[in-house]
Amino acid sequence: MLDQKAYEILQIIEANGRLESSKIAKMVDLTSEEVDQYVKELEDKNVILSYSAVVDWTKLPAKETVTATIDVKVAPKRGVGFDEVAERIYRFPEVKALYLMSGAYDLSVVIEGKTMQETARFVSERLSTIDSVLSTTTHFQLKTYKHDGVIFKEPESDKRIVVSP
Amino acid sequence: MEKVAMTSYSRLSDRVSEIKPSGIRRFFDLASQMENVISLGVGEPDFVTPWNIREESIFSLERGYTAYSANAGLIELREAISHYMETRFAVSYNPDTEILVTVGASEAIDLGMRAILNEGDEVIIVEPTFVSYAPLVTMAGGVPVPVGTSAETNFEVRPADIEAAVTDKTKAIMICYPNNPTGSSISKKCLEDIAAIVRKHNLFVFSDEIYAELAYDKEHVCFATLPGMKEQTIVINGFSKAFAMTGWRVGFALAPPDLLGAMLKIHQYSLMCAPTMAQYGALEALQHGMDDVERMKLSYQQRRNFFVKTAKEIGLPCHHPDGALYAFPSIAHTGFTSEEFAEALLKEERVAVVPGSVFGEGGEGHIRCSYATSLTHLEEALERIGRFLRRLELR
Ligand SMILES: Cc1ncc(COP(=O)(O)O)c(C=O)c1O
Numbered sequence: 001m002l003d004q005k006a007y008e009i010l011q012i013i014e015a016n017g018r019l020e021s022s023k024i025a026k027m028v029d030l031t032s033e034e035v036d037q038y039v040k041e042l043e044d045k046n047v048i049l050s051y052s053a054v055v056d057w058t059k060l061p062a063k064e065t066v067t068a069t070i071d072v073k074v075a076p077k078r079g080v081g082f083d084e085v086a087e088r089i090y091r092f093p094e095v096k097a098l099y100l101m102s103g104a105y106d107l108s109v110v111i112e113g114k115t116m117q118e119t120a121r122f123v124s125e126r127l128s129t130i131d132s133v134l135s136t137t138t139h140f141q142l143k144t145y146k147h148d149g150v151i152f153k154e155p156e157s158d159k160r161i162v163v164s165p
Numbered sequence: 166m167e168k169v170a171m172t173s174y175s176r177l178s179d180r181v182s183e184i185k186p187s188g189i190r191r192f193f194d195l196a197s198q199m200e201n202v203i204s205l206g207v208g209e210p211d212f213v214t215p216w217n218i219r220e221e222s223i224f225s226l227e228r229g230y231t232a233y234s235a236n237a238g239l240i241e242l243r244e245a246i247s248h249y250m251e252t253r254f255a256v257s258y259n260p261d262t263e264i265l266v267t268v269g270a271s272e273a274i275d276l277g278m279r280a281i282l283n284e285g286d287e288v289i290i291v292e293p294t295f296v297s298y299a300p301l302v303t304m305a306g307g308v309p310v311p312v313g314t315s316a317e318t319n320f321e322v323r324p325a326d327i328e329a330a331v332t333d334k335t336k337a338i339m340i341c342y343p344n345n346p347t348g349s350s351i352s353k354k355c356l357e358d359i360a361a362i363v364r365k366h367n368l369f370v371f372s373d374e375i376y377a378e379l380a381y382d383k384e385h386v387c388f389a390t391l392p393g394m395k396e397q398t399i400v401i402n403g404f405s406k407a408f409a410m411t412g413w414r415v416g417f418a419l420a421p422p423d424l425l426g427a428m429l430k431i432h433q434y435s436l437m438c439a440p441t442m443a444q445y446g447a448l449e450a451l452q453h454g455m456d457d458v459e460r461m462k463l464s465y466q467q468r469r470n471f472f473v474k475t476a477k478e479i480g481l482p483c484h485h486p487d488g489a490l491y492a493f494p495s496i497a498h499t500g501f502t503s504e505e506f507a508e509a510l511l512k513e514e515r516v517a518v519v520p521g522s523v524f525g526e527g528g529e530g531h532i533r534c535s536y537a538t539s540l541t542h543l544e545e546a547l548e549r550i551g552r553f554l555r556r557l558e559l560r
Binding site for chain 1: 208296467
């Protein structure tokens, strides 16, 4: 059932994972049951992998985190290429994202730690000591402007006049 | 002062004095004094113009393109419009002689009226429709002749009603599809019947197709593609709605060379040209903006579906709008006039809608609701309207 309706439902859920099926149903002109069926199938087929919120943690007083992107050069292994080392890296819970890259380095690792020290320790003790890792370059993120397609700023008010032709 | 007292001397022109202030204006005044109003009264997209279009306009300023353009508009833009009409609506217009870039579709309508009307000429206006047509006819010296439509025919005009309104003074017919305020389109069959009337009585047609890109369920048919109609038609279009560019003030008119030449004459004396930086934005819109149009259109369509279904659930009968940004539900069962209904709804529940009566014949008994607002607002507005309707029943 990966048709146009599935596509529309996915777009709606991707933008707002909390919208009730009854509302989605009205928007895409299906019944709630049909939407539930679509969603179940999309979950079963691992098209929908998980539901999450994009959170601006800096708005909360206590919880501050540090995010870093680390460029990693590795020596690929015969037979398994980069996949084996990638798997060793992405299993660490600190690792939020991992990509194989073309260009100046091989893997891009995004990690999140509570403090700068914790993050630094992860790089020096966990990452760089992996056998095939040749070098690492760590970049700390200073500020989030946009993440996962969401722009981080105060909600804007509607600038249109209340009634117009 | 003395002059005023002694004679019936008027400071204003009779033509302007004759025109009633817009009913929309009155609702704007009411609503804008209140706080916490959810507005379904806006006749424009709720998207900001896509960034690449804004970027291109900024870039044109950086490069110093700040001079007048050609009167008819930037030639690149006219060529792009020609290409767009050809690929989207299968009709070809010559950029040199048949395309005029205007200050919004609004100016295009004004120019068209002034170009063809003589004192007393009649223009048949299919209503309910956009509030500007009749005043623009009057200001051009013409006489607007309304032909009403109703929810029973999904607000599609009955060609026989047009025919019945034709007199020897009739010069043109004004149509708009998808329509503001009803959202209704006109079927190909009905357009063909209108074309037959045009041929029989040798009339002109103003075809306002500014919502053509926002036709959800059916392919839009450009009136000028019907046999023999290109010579008789002024097609009006623009960037306001499809590309979310209302504040840019760019539109265009497409017409046979004799009509277009006359319109250009007026345009070059009254406005010179559309703003140059806005024209560069419009050019970018046509060249790289169609994906954004698709994205926005899908979002409007989903909200249309949501609005119409929920409206029916709360006891607000609503026909099926084919396009544009509006639904035109009926409030006749409440016993209120549309003005009374809109005013009470605004005061009691703080939801702004536009009374159908301001859009002309056939509009009474309805309210215009624009669904170009966030889903959260739509939901809340419909909940408030539902509460309002239930309270009316108890009275
Ligand atoms: C049917 C119709 N025509 C024309 C216009 C005016 O468009 P523009 O902003 O291009 O002047 C509108 C705007 O509401 C409209 O609804």
